[in-house]
């Protein structure tokens with residue numbers, strides 16, 4: 001089984017989507033030996049608005065596509081949307097295909113449900129391309145993943161994320177379909193809000209902007 005892990009974040013570094021895909025990959029590596037041997041995992045980063053022909057070729061020859069991407073304005077980042085449109089045209093010219101699609105959306109808001117519409121965009125894209133929708137995950141508090149990078153998955157603030165990735169990796173290996181999962185970080189909402197506000201204030205200073213405007217809004 002050929003699995004394409006696609007990072008749809010435009011970021012070159014510090015991408016939460018990348019961290020999520022890395023954690024997912026570990027679940028594949030830890031799967032039973034026989035299953036593991038049959039998996040071929042290829043990794044891609046879609047950072048521009050157009051995919052190279054060789055990447056397109058590899059994507060259309062995969063059995064499973066797993067997209068991890070950030071939520072942008074309640075939707076899919078525009079560069080990724082353009083790549084999806086490019087792939088849609090290609091998929092529509094292929095008759096025989098049996099490809100399952102899974103999507104892991106992460107967002108800045110605390111609640112994973114914020115990603116619901118973006119996952120629906122992917123589901124609709126599957127219908128347009130005649131691909132099979134497998135499952136989606138909406139992951140809240142994405143930016144926190146960097147600060148807890150070294151916490152083992154399934155523990156502390158990454159407890160719920162671990163549970164979700166365990167279910168999804170299992171469904172991917174079995175090629176099963178399942179309901180979307182919405183993940184809440186195991187971290188208090190108020191503490192996430194305080195950390196976020198501190199981050200904004202720091203960014204305002206670093207960029208030589210006016211901090212008083214920010215204080216007025218708090």
Ligand SMILES: Cc1cc2nc3c(=O)[nH]c(=O)nc-3n(C[C@H](O)[C@H](O)[C@H](O)COP(=O)(O)O)c2cc1C
Nearest residue numbers: 009015016017070071072073074107108109142143
């Ligand atoms: C242009 C832009 C738009 C965003 N829109 C939203 C949004 O509508 N809702 C939300 O919860 N987070 C939003 N975010 C936050 C990102 O989804 C969040 O930081 C995410 O963790 C980034 O993932 P990445 O590191 O993989 O790129 C936005 C970020 C940017 C830069």
